[in-house]
Amino acid sequence: MHRSTSFWTFFLPPSLWLALFFLAPLALVFGFSFAEKRGLIDIVITGTLDNYLRALDPLYLRIFVKSFWFAGLTTLICLIMAFPIALIIAFSSAKWKPILLLLVILPFWTNLLIRTYALIAVLRTRGYVNFSAEWLWEKANAGLNLLGLGDYQLLGERFVPFELLYNNTAVVFGLVYVHLPFMVLPLYAALDRMDRSYIEASLDLGAGQLRTFFSVVMPLALPGIISGIIITFIPALGSFLTPDLLGGTDSQMIANVIERQFKSANDWPFGAALSFILMYITFFALAVRALADKGNRGSGSTPA
Amino acid sequence: MKKLGQRAKSPLEYGRSAWLRLMLLATFVFLYAPIITLVAYSFNDSRRNIVWRGFTLKYYEKAWNNEGLIEAFVNSLTIAFACTLVATVIGTMAAIALWRFPFPFRRAADATFALPIVIPEICMGVAMLAFFSRIGWPTDLIWPFNLGAITIAHISFSFPFVAVVVRARLASFNRELDEAAHDLGASPWQRFQDILLPHLRPALIAGALLAFTLSLDDFVITFFTSGPNTVTFPVKVYSMVRFSVTPEVNAASTLLIVITLVLTSIALWLQNRGNERHPG
Numbered sequence: 001m002h003r004s005t006s007f008w009t010f011f012l013p014p015s016l017w018l019a020l021f022f023l024a025p026l027a028l029v030f031g032f033s034f035a036e037k038r039g040l041i042d043i044v045i046t047g048t049l050d051n052y053l054r055a056l057d058p059l060y061l062r063i064f065v066k067s068f069w070f071a072g073l074t075t076l077i078c079l080i081m082a083f084p085i086a087l088i089i090a091f092s093s094a095k096w097k098p099i100l101l102l103l104v105i106l107p108f109w110t111n112l113l114i115r116t117y118a119l120i121a122v123l124r125t126r127g128y129v130n131f132s133a134e135w136l137w138e139k140a141n142a143g144l145n146l147l148g149l150g151d152y153q154l155l156g157e158r159f160v161p162f163e164l165l166y167n168n169t170a171v172v173f174g175l176v177y178v179h180l181p182f183m184v185l186p187l188y189a190a191l192d193r194m195d196r197s198y199i200e201a202s203l204d205l206g207a208g209q210l211r212t213f214f215s216v217v218m219p220l221a222l223p224g225i226i227s228g229i230i231i232t233f234i235p236a237l238g239s240f241l242t243p244d245l246l247g248g249t250d251s252q253m254i255a256n257v258i259e260r261q262f263k264s265a266n267d268w269p270f271g272a273a274l275s276f277i278l279m280y281i282t283f284f285a286l287a288v289r290a291l292a293d294k295g296n297r298g299s300g301s302t303p304a
Numbered sequence: 305m306k307k308l309g310q311r312a313k314s315p316l317e318y319g320r321s322a323w324l325r326l327m328l329l330a331t332f333v334f335l336y337a338p339i340i341t342l343v344a345y346s347f348n349d350s351r352r353n354i355v356w357r358g359f360t361l362k363y364y365e366k367a368w369n370n371e372g373l374i375e376a377f378v379n380s381l382t383i384a385f386a387c388t389l390v391a392t393v394i395g396t397m398a399a400i401a402l403w404r405f406p407f408p409f410r411r412a413a414d415a416t417f418a419l420p421i422v423i424p425e426i427c428m429g430v431a432m433l434a435f436f437s438r439i440g441w442p443t444d445l446i447w448p449f450n451l452g453a454i455t456i457a458h459i460s461f462s463f464p465f466v467a468v469v470v471r472a473r474l475a476s477f478n479r480e481l482d483e484a485a486h487d488l489g490a491s492p493w494q495r496f497q498d499i500l501l502p503h504l505r506p507a508l509i510a511g512a513l514l515a516f517t518l519s520l521d522d523f524v525i526t527f528f529t530s531g532p533n534t535v536t537f538p539v540k541v542y543s544m545v546r547f548s549v550t551p552e553v554n555a556a557s558t559l560l561i562v563i564t565l566v567l568t569s570i571a572l573w574l575q576n577r578g579n580e581r582h583p584g
Contacts, residue, residue: 010401127549
């Protein structure tokens with residue numbers, strides 16, 4: 001009796017808040033995704049599937065494919081970069097482990113916008129990378145002059161800055177920069193839990209480091225790898241800021257199209273459908289992760 | 305069994321391999337070089353040139369005298385304070401309700417409360433935009449009430465994070481203490497106030513600081529809920545960044561980095577001190 005009254009005192013305020021200011025807005029957008037636009041601000045929910053069908057238009061399909069490609073490539077690069085880092089941290093001494101972990105997490109605490117801005121400052125044509133390249137060019141040219149080769153202009157007439165920003169490479173670079181810690185942490189957690197005697201046994205029985213890595217470490221770390229892939233891929237797929245600030249006209253991702261529908265293009269039903277397609281993909285990925293977790297727990301319970 | 309420590313280099317000490325060390329170093333350079341250059345050049349005494357021309361604080365002074373920037377900063381702080389207050393209270397309530405009371409559909413409730421953490425930010429942003437415009441939320445209120453919509457959106461995405469932090473702390477709560485108090489005749493409120501709350505204190509402070517930094521840092525969701533008169537610090541920095549790269553933006557960014565780092569460090573320190581048994 002007491003229990004139930006105190007339960008509702010605790011449960012009601014957060015649930016009401018969630019229902020009113022989170023679930024209701026989502027439900028509204030879900031409704032809009034089946035709606036038609038009549039007039040400038042008039043939206044009528046008619047149950048039409050046109051908005052979803054429009055997402056299959058080659059123009060938008062290409063953006064979906066591109067977003068998947070960007071997010072997939074980002075995830076792959078993050079995986080390749082993060083594995084050695086996670087391995088070193090998991091097997092480092094008790095003194096170094098927290099320091100290295102902190103160094104990986106620290107960039108997380110820096111505002112995403114500011115990290116993206118930092119990349120712009122580094123990569124732009126008048127940025128630090130091009131500035132250093134120009135300096136090297138001048139030194140090299142001076143060296144060639146010293147050698148008496150100055151007249152041949154071997155390095156070109158003048159320094160041409162690299163176009164490092166506002167293209168697809170810049171977007172993937174930025175996505176990797178932002179999402180790398182997402183990959184390191186689950187990999188580290190999996191490697192840290194791993195029973196090391198398997199690795200020792202493999203090495204003792206004559207397998208080399210590489211073979212041990214691919215046939216012992218990787219399979220044992222598989223749940224961590226799947227976890228890392230999913231929690232890197234989902235936010236990368238829904239990225240708005242990185243393609244917006246670092247990309248060119250041809251580097252739009254799904255989130256940029258959604259933003260345009262809700263702001264300048266003013267086509268909310270279509271934006272709502274795109275936004276819910278992104279949600280369905282997210283839920284699907286989370287379900288895969290939950291299944292992988294379950295499968296792992298099932299096989300882990302068998303005594304070795 | 306062989307003793308790993310006695311050999312010069314055991315095969316499991318990956319940190320001692322030169323190649324792996326080099327990769328670790330390269331990754332940290334990749335992660336830190338842009339941020340460090342950004343901070344360093346906020347003190348550089350040269351507007352256009354990226355050559356180091358000596359130390360100066362004039363860009364901080366400039367940022368300080370930029371009315372739009374300061375207004376945005378005050379807005380951000382106001383929103384963050386209000387958001388922290390509400391998010392900490394309802395986040396803690398959610399954590400206690402979900403932890404203490406076994407009830408059917410608990411897993412579903414758990415998952416629903418975790419939703420704001422997992423769905424893409426852009427989806428939540430447009431949902432908030434659609435919601436507030438559809439219900440006709442007034443946009444012409446006087447300050448600080450015009451910040452209401454942004455504050456509500458911030459509370460919605462930050463209180464589940466508070467709940468996660470508090471929930472972790474609840475796992476180490478000794479229920480026998482509570483039962484003993486109950487047997488000795490303490491009322492539910494007394495037990496809550498004198499036993500549960502003191503145990504939760506480090507998590508409450510950590511959760512509050514987390515909510516504060518999440519609110520202060522948010523760009524995407526705010527971008528969709530803010531109007532021309534309700535610009536927050538990240539939204540203002542965004543419009544400046546779109547426009548140009550200037551040392552003034554570097555100075556403003558550096559300030560935000562420092563504030564976030566300090567607050568998060570305190571939160572993490574408190575959390576670690578609270579859960580000594582859960583390292584990392």
